Amino acid sequence: MVTLNHYLILGAVIFAIGVIGVVTRRNLIVVLMSIELMLNAVNLTFIAFSRFLGSMQGQVVVFFVMAVAAAEAVIGLAIIISVFRHRRSLDPQEMQLLKW
Amino acid sequence: MTVDFLRWMPLIPLLASLVNIFFGARLGKKLAAGLACAAVAASFAIALFVFWQLPAGATFRDTVYTWIESGSLQVKLSFQVDALTAVMLLVVTGIGFLIHLYSLGYMGHDEGMTRFFVYLNLFIFFMLLLVMADNLLVLFVGWEGVGLCSYLLIGFWYHDHKNTIAGNKAFIVNRIGDFGFMLGILLIVTELGRQGIWTLDFFELQKHVNLLSPDIITLITLLLFVGATGKSAQIPLFVWLPDAMAGPTPVSALIHAATMVTAGVYMTARLHFLFVLAPATLSLIAIIGAATAFFAATVALAQTDIKRVLAYSTVSQLGYMFLALGVGAFSAAIFHLFTHAFFKACLFLGAGSVIHALDGEQDMRDMGGLRRYLPTTYWTYLLATMAISGAPLTAGFFSKDLILWHAYSSPHGSTELWLVGWLTAGMTAFYMFRQFFMVFHGEFRGSEHAKAHIHESPRAMTLVLMVLAVGSIFAGWLGTPDYLWGNRWDPWLEPIFGGAHEAAHGAAAEEMRLMALTLAIGGLGFVLAYIAYGRKSKLPDQIASLAGGAFYRVLFKNYYIDELYDVLVVRPFTYFSRWCAQFFDPAIIDGLVNAVAKGTRGFSLIWREVQTGNVQHYLAGFLAATVALLLYFLGQQ
Numbered sequence: 191m192v193t194l195n196h197y198l199i200l201g202a203v204i205f206a207i208g209v210i211g212v213v214t215r216r217n218l219i220v221v222l223m224s225i226e227l228m229l230n231a232v233n234l235t236f237i238a239f240s241r242f243l244g245s246m247q248g249q250v251v252v253f254f255v256m257a258v259a260a261a262e263a264v265i266g267l268a269i270i271i272s273v274f275r276h277r278r279s280l281d282p283q284e285m286q287l288l289k290w
Numbered sequence: 291m292t293v294d295f296l297r298w299m300p301l302i303p304l305l306a307s308l309v310n311i312f313f314g315a316r317l318g319k320k321l322a323a324g325l326a327c328a329a330v331a332a333s334f335a336i337a338l339f340v341f342w343q344l345p346a347g348a349t350f351r352d353t354v355y356t357w358i359e360s361g362s363l364q365v366k367l368s369f370q371v372d373a374l375t376a377v378m379l380l381v382v383t384g385i386g387f388l389i390h391l392y393s394l395g396y397m398g399h400d401e402g403m404t405r406f407f408v409y410l411n412l413f414i415f416f417m418l419l420l421v422m423a424d425n426l427l428v429l430f431v432g433w434e435g436v437g438l439c440s441y442l443l444i445g446f447w448y449h450d451h452k453n454t455i456a457g458n459k460a461f462i463v464n465r466i467g468d469f470g471f472m473l474g475i476l477l478i479v480t481e482l483g484r485q486g487i488w489t490l491d492f493f494e495l496q497k498h499v500n501l502l503s504p505d506i507i508t509l510i511t512l513l514l515f516v517g518a519t520g521k522s523a524q525i526p527l528f529v530w531l532p533d534a535m536a537g538p539t540p541v542s543a544l545i546h547a548a549t550m551v552t553a554g555v556y557m558t559a560r561l562h563f564l565f566v567l568a569p570a571t572l573s574l575i576a577i578i579g580a581a582t583a584f585f586a587a588t589v590a591l592a593q594t595d596i597k598r599v600l601a602y603s604t605v606s607q608l609g610y611m612f613l614a615l616g617v618g619a620f621s622a623a624i625f626h627l628f629t630h631a632f633f634k635a636c637l638f639l640g641a642g643s644v645i646h647a648l649d650g651e652q653d654m655r656d657m658g659g660l661r662r663y664l665p666t667t668y669w670t671y672l673l674a675t676m677a678i679s680g681a682p683l684t685a686g687f688f689s690k691d692l693i694l695w696h697a698y699s700s701p702h703g704s705t706e707l708w709l710v711g712w713l714t715a716g717m718t719a720f721y722m723f724r725q726f727f728m729v730f731h732g733e734f735r736g737s738e739h740a741k742a743h744i745h746e747s748p749r750a751m752t753l754v755l756m757v758l759a760v761g762s763i764f765a766g767w768l769g770t771p772d773y774l775w776g777n778r779w780d781p782w783l784e785p786i787f788g789g790a791h792e793a794a795h796g797a798a799a800e801e802m803r804l805m806a807l808t809l810a811i812g813g814l815g816f817v818l819a820y821i822a823y824g825r826k827s828k829l830p831d832q833i834a835s836l837a838g839g840a841f842y843r844v845l846f847k848n849y850y851i852d853e854l855y856d857v858l859v860v861r862p863f864t865y866f867s868r869w870c871a872q873f874f875d876p877a878i879i880d881g882l883v884n885a886v887a888k889g890t891r892g893f894s895l896i897w898r899e900v901q902t903g904n905v906q907h908y909l910a911g912f913l914a915a916t917v918a919l920l921l922y923f924l925g926q927q
């Protein structure tokens with residue numbers, strides 16, 4: 191029997207994987223992908239609650255999140271491309287120009 | 291009563307001064323000096339007209355604008371003329387005009403003549419502001435302004451470092467007095483304000499003075515008197531006046547004899563309604579006045595510089611005025627101020643004429659026999675010397691006798707005060723005639739070169755001397771005792787000092803007796819001066835070398851008071867200032883500021899390590915904080 195808790199734990203695990211990816215990976219594209227992972231983990235949680243509470247509100251929010259995520263991916267990729275053109279590198283650790 | 295042209299009296303000299311500042315060089319010396327004299331003459335004319343128009347007991351007012359408005363405190367720039375101010379106006383503009391004329395001759399060869407007249411006009415402006423003010427704040431502005439002009443004029447010949455030091459000394463010593471004066475003013479305002487009356491106006495103050503407690507009034511008057519001792523050169527702040535003689539002689543006559551130094555007397559008389567409520571202050575004023583009169587006279591006995599004798603004599607005469615104020619005889623004090631302005635200005639200008647003739651020589655030991663060369667100066671000097679010594683029927687005779695009579699007969703007076711004043715009168719006659727004989731009689735003791743160049747002063751100077759000499763005689767006839775044609779002076783000032791004036795009840799016979807005694811000691815002084823200095827005599831040298839000359843040296847050095855102040859005040863203060871400059875300021879003040887800066891810098895050096903510039907580190911921190919908050923709120927449930 192698959193209960194609500196199973197979905198929530200799965201969502202939390204995916205979210206944690208996303209967080210660790212954002213914090214540790216040294217490639218901006220992977221960082222962007224990890225963010226998508228975090229968003230989808232949240233989506234999963236919303237859907238699960240929506241199903242178990244019998245409410246449509248959760249699904250509505252998920253559509254919003256997906257739309258925002260699409261826009262974010264577009265802008266994020268555009269920034270990444272322009273950064274790469276300037277610096278020939280995508281390592282976030284090297285992007286420290288604003289440090290005092 | 292509103293009279294709207296009063297404002298022009300101070301304004302015209304100010305305008306002339308400003309014109310000379312900006313265009314003086316273009317106008318040329320002659321025109322600039324002429325403008326300065328004309329401005330003071332205009333002020334004098336207005337003063338005469340106002341005096342003519344002023345009904346007895348009335349007050350003219352002219353409000354220019356409201357200067358300060360703060361809550362219910364309102365200070366207006368406004369002028370008033372009553373009987374007391376009218377007297378001061380005539381002295382300031384009248385004597386001031388004469389001295390301007392004299393300066394035309396005296397400063398004629400000086401390259402700084404335009405600058406000199408700028409300062410002189412500015413002085414007249416501030417002095418008029420002082421005497422015409424109808425509230426304490428405007429009076430204070432004038433008070434500080436005349437101090438500034440005094441400083442500028444003492445150090446007029448600034449090429450000589452000695453003169454600038456004398457100017458500094460005058461300014462700094464005055465500053466001490468002014469500080470007390472300002473505290474006094476502030477105390478009046480706050481204490482009356484506590485009663486709900488916010489005012490600085492003399493008229494209002496007089497109306498509400500009864501709201502103050504006697505202790506507060508005593509404190510206020512003492513503080514005000516500190517200001518008076520500074521400006522009017524009384525013990526203990528009199529040390530600046532003798533040094534102030536470094537300035538040009540017309541300045542000594544105008545500022546340091548006739549007008550500015552009498553500001554303290556005027557201020558005390560103006561605020562008489564406060565002083566009469568503080569008997570303790572009054573008796574202190576009387577004692578200080580008498581003591582100053584006496585000690586300054588003893589110092590004058592031994593001076594050899596022609597102007598220093600006159601300077602100490604001025605201090606001594608101011609002492610007389612304060613003695614009169616102290617015994618409640620305000621009218622007599624102002625009377626002596628009035629007569630003193632004539633004969634002391636005449637003496638100073640006469641001395642200036644002598645110095646001019648001898649090309650800058652001031653040592654009386656190198657003078658003598660000048661009677662033949664400077665006849666006009668000689669006769670005018672003789673008249674003024676007689677007046678200050680109290681020869682019968684001269685101005686000084688009447689005013690000094692009036693003061694001595696009040697010192698003796700007033701309820702605040704005493705025989706001791708009279709005795710000190712009486713002895714001083716004798717010494718005055720002695721040192722003045724000593725000077726007179728040393729300068730004008732006997733043989734010329736200077737160099738042959740100097741002798742060949744002696745010349746009588748130009749007409750502008752001698753004319754002024756003659757006018758002042760005439761004044762030295764007749765100015766006193768306004769206030770003769772009852773056994774002559776009576777006192778015209780007291781009734782004129784009665785509306786002002788009315789409540790305060792202590793009618794001297796005493797038999798006219800007693801007044802006559804005292805007058806005879808004063809005449810006797812004055813005569814004695816004259817005879818002694820004649821014996822010692824009028825003929826060839828070894829007596830002065832013998833007296834000077836009494837007790838190994840120690841006695842003479844003490845007097846000559848002004849009781850070593852300058853040296854005493856130097857050790858007690860000047861040097862500790864200089865050391866303290868140096869300590870502040872060399873240790874306290876760099877180590878403590880700068881140290882504190884630098885410590886704050888260094889601490890901030892050190893702290894930020896540590897904390898800036900947090901900002902690695904790496905976005906992922908920030909995110910990790912963000913995450914950690916979120917988790918921590920989450921745990922905290924979950925833990926609370």
